[in-house]
Amino acid sequence: MFLTRIEINQRRRATRQVLANPHRMHGAVTACFPRSVDPGRVMWRLDEREDGVFLFVLSSLPPPDATSLVEDYGWPQFESPWQSKEYQPVLDAVQNGRQFQFRLRANPVRNVLEPANDQVQAGNSGSGEVRRIRGKRVGHVTVAQQRHWLLTRASRWGFTMGDENAPSADVVERKVWTFAKKSRTVTLSTAVFEGILTVTDQGELRRRLLDGFGPAKAYGCGLMTLAPFSSP
Template identity: 40%
Template sequence: MHLTRFRINTARVGARRLLSSPQMLHAAVMSSFSEIPPTGNDGPRVLWRIDRNSQAETYLYVVSPAKPDLTHLVEQAGWPETGRWQTYDYQPFLSKLAAGDRWAFRLTANPVHSIRRTDQEPTKRTAHVGPRHQLRWLLQRQENAGFKVVEKPAEQRLLPEGDEHELIIHDRRQLAFKKAGQRQSVTLVTATYDGRLEVTDPDALRRTLTRGLGKAKAYGCGLMTLAEA
């Protein structure tokens, strides 16, 4: 497994075009591999995420089974003369994960649930748009994903109920874009989670980090990364 980071030059027209369309950016990411990577749920797959930091810098992160070549992205959305990308061997980090470890994490996800108002209606996938429901979406998946979000000490909680976890939800977006060959737009709700977690099942967490969490993985959702807390 590999973890890649690429800084995007947002002053370039090509970069702004890519950032406006998850469909186009997905195609650009997948073009980084000479052979078509696997996309199923039974093994590691290509995951990607856009991060924006406090210095107004924009980064593309990619986790992938094969090592990518981002030359085309440097030419289209980077600094062709001076810009490169960094790719790291992800396996040593994944191998050392252990139960009880605590890490800071970031996840951009597509928090959705399935509803059906009547027995006659088909099941419909609907996005969670409120922060409380988006938080519940993550907490409902943490056990199977191999971690638990760290809870705050009682004296640090702002309210008797709510705000119990060391977690913030930000950069909540609703994106609309068109798939290739389709007239109707696709609407995608995303939210970014920053917080602290404790590892409960290292194998399950390794699967989460390499297979993604939630839906819309092709469109920049599902990639969780860890850093020292």
């Protein structure tokens, strides 16, 4: 696995357009890989920080050529407009009991049950069929809801981040995206989490680091990055 970082030039008009549309950015990331090559699951995340805007891409192969993405949205005049590093050292460092600083952009959602259009009330037709119910994903939009979403999933994902009364991580950014995808409009609620986690199940956390956390991975959610943490 490889983690690639590409600095984005947010002053360019084309960049402002792609930054506002995760579907378009997904297409730009996918275009880094030729169709003849299978990079496996590809996850990406945009970080808008004080020192710049950075695109992170995690793939089983380093992008063989990010030239088109850099020429359209980056800084092509620099000698090394993108950098790729092997991801295995990060996975090897994930050991039970270790603490890490982390950053994650996620799509916190809940499933709301609602009747299906073709529902059949039990007994209505005399067939004894049970009413069919389907779940609809609804995004959490408040900080409290989003924090609770991650806290309640942390243990099954192989880590802890404190509890409701004293969490060791919190929401540092949240946004509701509305963008076009083909002939329909997509609305997506995202939250960026930052803080300290403690590894409780190294195997599960390693697997999640590769597979992603939560839904909407094609739209820049689910990629967690780790950095070493030492208690003061």
